[in-house]
Amino acid sequence: MILCICPNPSIDSYAYFKEFEIGSVNRMEKIKLYPGGKATHVALALAEMGKKVTLFGFWGGTTGQWIKMECEKRGIQVEGVELSENNRQCYTFRSDDSSITNTEILEPGPTISPKDWESFTLKLQELVGLSEMVNLSGSWPKGVPENASQVVAQSCKGLNKKLMLDGTGIQLKNALRSGFYGLHINEHEAKDLFGTDDAEKVREELKDSVQxxxxxxxxxxxxxxxGKEVVHALKPLEKVISTVGSGDCLTAGILYALSENMSLEQVARYGAAFGAANCVNDDLGMLKHKDVMDFLPSTETKLLCHG
Structure with a gap:
């Protein structure tokens, strides 16, 4: 079982507008709702590809119950702490108006009490112990300590489980102090943290923290x-429908390949193919099994560095 930890789940909404005028009344033409939060997207992608997945998070109010129900429909086991306050809702604007399309509006989410956090950490230890590997992706809700990601990292380290983390800010910095297996960051986050987006240089900066x-x-x-090799992977696409959630699907591809004990080159290939499969799917943060299998043979990989 792969454990996906989604600290701040959401209902992700595609809000469609014919046109949008700031300062005026704007009416949506239609709205589509999806279970969201970064690790939720990871879990959905893994489940679509046939992996056994448990999604762990804070589930708030009627919003949280809807997210759980939609994930369970797709074969995902859902665990976590129940809250009275609703989970957040996040909106992505879709429009022929290029100035607003893919604009995202994100609600803050619920506030976590000390008792909620204690319940979370107790359940965390149990689920990490039952897992093959762990993914932690996304932001934390208000109320958790600044070392929440570090607590997850320490739990994984103590139980000898690989943790793949996708996070930012003080939570990431604190987690790096403890160390963990894998880190997914984008080029902008790399520049903010290390002043460079060169993979070899960033990996050198992280050599004492991540593998x-x-x-x-x-x-x-x-x-x-x-640490020994750097592999570049790319799946060229003629048409992109939406990139929202592609990074999360890429994380899922890496986890999928790692769980199958593949080589670094194959792990990179699966990551890029999963990410690309999300881009050709109109459903927010999701991919289709057929697209992944179609893309794998044409996903390009190149060894850039061999130590």
Whole structure:
């Protein structure tokens, strides 16, 4: 079982507008709702590809119950702490108006009490012990300590489980102090943290903290480094419908390949293929099994560095 920890789940909404005028009344033409939060997207992608997945998070009010129900429909086991306050809702604007399309509006989410956090940490230890590997992706809700990601990292380290983390800010900095298996960051986050988006240089900066670095650069693809090799992987696409959630699906591809004990080159190939499969799907943050299998043979990989 792969454990996906989604600290701040959401209902992700595609809000469609014919046109949008700031300062005026704007009416949506239609709205589509999806279970969201970064690790939720990871879990959905893994489940679509046939992996046994448990999704763990804080589930708030009627919003949380809807997210859980939609995930369970797709064969995902859902665990976590129940809250009275609703989970957040996040909106992505879709429009022929290029100035607003893919604009995202994100609600803050619920506030976590000390009792909620204690319940979370107790359940965390149990689920990490039952898992093959762990993914932690996304932001934390208000109320959790600044070392929440570090607590997850320490739990994984103590139980000898691989943790693939996708996070930012003080939570990431604190987690790096404890160390963990793998980190997924994009080029902008790399520049903010280390002043460079060169995969080899970033991997050198992280050599005492992580074993595997996944550095993504949008259309330029994935750079995967393990301290000995750097592999570049790219699946060229003629048409992109939406990139929302592609990074999360890429994380899922890496986890999928790691769970199958594949080589670094194959891990990079699966990561890039999963990410690309999300881009050709109109459903927010999701991919289709057929697209992944179609893309794998044509996903390009290149060894850039061999130590």
């Amino acid at each position: 595997l670095l996944a550095l993504t650069k949008g259309k330029k693809g994935l750079y995967l480094a393990d």
